Amino acid sequence: MNNRSRSTVLVVAIAVGLVAVGVAAAVPSESVLVVEDIETDEVYLSEPVDDGSTVALEYMHSVEKSRVYDEYRIDGTTLVNTRMEFESYGWGLPARVDVENVNGTLVYAPDEPITELRTLSVSPGRIAGHTLIVDGQRHDLVAATNASDVRIYVDRQSPIEQLS
Numbered sequence: 001m002n003n004r005s006r007s008t009v010l011v012v013a014i015a016v017g018l019v020a021v022g023v024a025a026a027v028p029s030e031s032v033l034v035v036e037d038i039e040t041d042e043v044y045l046s047e048p049v050d051d052g053s054t055v056a057l058e059y060m061h062s063v064e065k066s067r068v069y070d071e072y073r074i075d076g077t078t079l080v081n082t083r084m085e086f087e088s089y090g091w092g093l094p095a096r097v098d099v100e101n102v103n104g105t106l107v108y109a110p111d112e113p114i115t116e117l118r119t120l121s122v123s124p125g126r127i128a129g130h131t132l133i134v135d136g137q138r139h140d141l142v143a144a145t146n147a148s149d150v151r152i153y154v155d156r157q158s159p160i161e162q163l164s
Helices: 003-026 141-145 159-163
Strands: 030-037 043-049 054-060 067-075 078-086 100-102 105-108 115-117 119-122 131-134 137-140 150-157
Touching: 030 141, 043 131, 043 137, 043 141, 078 150, 131 141, 137 141
Parallel strands: none
Antiparallel strands: 030 043, 030 150, 054 067, 054 131, 067 078, 078 105, 078 115, 100 105, 119 150, 131 137
16 A cells, blocks of 8 residues: 555544544433542442432431431432431431321422432441432442442533543
């Protein structure tokens, strides 16, 4: 192959590469739920989510020794707290709100969201046994993070970012 042919092949290869990158960059980004270490930014978990996806934390209350379930709905890049379930009143649980008793479980599900967060900070505990539930799929948050403090948030990532 002569120099001119090699140059043509190289130019075509570069052009094809640039077109591929441009097409990939033009593809709409997708939402992912990210669980990352607060101190090191190490990503422990990255799960695809959509608007309306349900994300929940389930754990054993440290003082009351009873189950707590905090449920969030994905709204863009916001975590909207929509429901709490708990079996007894204790520190950090809503004591001055109307709850419904459903078979011994106290349920707080107001008409308006409880809170809206960009980032949720969690200290997964071995005794509490924190579990992260994303659209019904359960993740042992303590094992995944080695009980390290984490931040949980929704990020928009392009297909290229998701590959890296």
